[in-house]
Amino acid sequence: MAADSIAIVSASPRAARPGPRTRELPMIDVRNVHKSYRSGSRMVEALRGISCQIDRGRFAFIVGPSGSGKSSLLYLLGALDRPTSGEILVNGHDLAKMSESRQNLYRRDEIGFIFQSFNLISNLSALENVLVPFMPRGITAEQRRRAADLLAEVGLGDRLDHRPYQLSGGEQQRVAIARALVKQPVLILADEPTGELDSRTGDEIYAILRRMQESSGTTLVIVTHDRRFITPDDLVLEIQDGQLAGSDAAETVDYSAILSPR
Numbered sequence: 001m002a003a004d005s006i007a008i009v010s011a012s013p014r015a016a017r018p019g020p021r022t023r024e025l026p027m028i029d030v031r032n033v034h035k036s037y038r039s040g041s042r043m044v045e046a047l048r049g050i051s052c053q054i055d056r057g058r059f060a061f062i063v064g065p066s067g068s069g070k071s072s073l074l075y076l077l078g079a080l081d082r083p084t085s086g087e088i089l090v091n092g093h094d095l096a097k098m099s100e101s102r103q104n105l106y107r108r109d110e111i112g113f114i115f116q117s118f119n120l121i122s123n124l125s126a127l128e129n130v131l132v133p134f135m136p137r138g139i140t141a142e143q144r145r146r147a148a149d150l151l152a153e154v155g156l157g158d159r160l161d162h163r164p165y166q167l168s169g170g171e172q173q174r175v176a177i178a179r180a181l182v183k184q185p186v187l188i189l190a191d192e193p194t195g196e197l198d199s200r201t202g203d204e205i206y207a208i209l210r211r212m213q214e215s216s217g218t219t220l221v222i223v224t225h226d227r228r229f230i231t232p233d234d235l236v237l238e239i240q241d242g243q244l245a246g247s248d249a250a251e252t253v254d255y256s257a258i259l260s261p262r
């Protein structure tokens with residue numbers, strides 16, 4: 001195992017084990033990633049050598065104190081930003097080396113984002129907000145049906161025509177969850193999805209996230225500083241001061257033959 005091996009802290013022995021030799025390639029493989037930001041005249045080292053793997057279909061958490069680098073890591077996974085150094089392989093793509101235009105396609109077609117502040121468009125209905133990812137190309141009847149079905153699945157079947165201001169915070173986040181799922185992304189990235197909600201509403205949102213993740217089989221990575229939503233089967237990546245805490249190492253896989261062309 002290399003010196004920069006992966007530290008994955010897992011809540012259960014089953015989740016901690018990388019699995020047998022036949023193990024499929026992980027959805028996410030982060031290799032020795034550094035991320036620095038310029039802040040005035042000085043540099044802030046937000047991520048300092050992060051390595052980790054997340055398998056397909058996992059419910060994974062990135063936890064740690066405020067300012068530890070959680071959002072920075074999540075944004076790199078979503079190709080919203082590039083690492084200063086290191087490799088980020090997601091679903092067969094080498095994100096750090098991808099062109100701008102391929103990154104746009106990756107974000108559009110493969111990733112569903114859920115943010116703390118919902119980010120709904122205020123003059124669109126709940127249904128139209130869920131359909132936003134399809135809007136650039138025009139919306140089909142099938143897509144409209146799918147969006148309505150998803151809203152029903154998150155418990156908003158009778159709120160399709162409501163504007164965001166007519167919905168509670170929890171209901172707005174449900175719309176955002178439906179919007180994240182509508183294109184059947186391979187990966188959903190959520191940054192503090194319950195950060196603006198009271199604890200009971202937070203519980204409801206997590207119940208929905210788990211149900212939707214199970215039924216879709218997608219991989220879900222959630223940033224949070226609230227550990228009470230973690231269950232024993234979840235993968236937990238714990239960041240402190242830009243580095244992963246913990247000791248369990250994962251294996252290194254050679255992807256050179258299967259990575260998508262740039």
Ligand SMILES: Nc1ncnc2c1ncn2[C@@H]1O[C@H](COP(=O)(O)OP(=O)(O)O)[C@@H](O)[C@H]1O
Nearest residue numbers: 037038039044046065066067068069070071072
């Ligand atoms: N765009 C940015 N410019 C400058 N500094 C940043 C930027 N984004 C994050 N940081 C800094 O990087 C560190 C990690 O931030 P972040 O990833 O947002 O942490 P977390 O999500 O765990 O609270 C913090 O010190 C933060 O101030």
Ligand SMILES: [Mg+2]
Nearest residue numbers: 070071072191
């Ligand atoms: Mg954050």
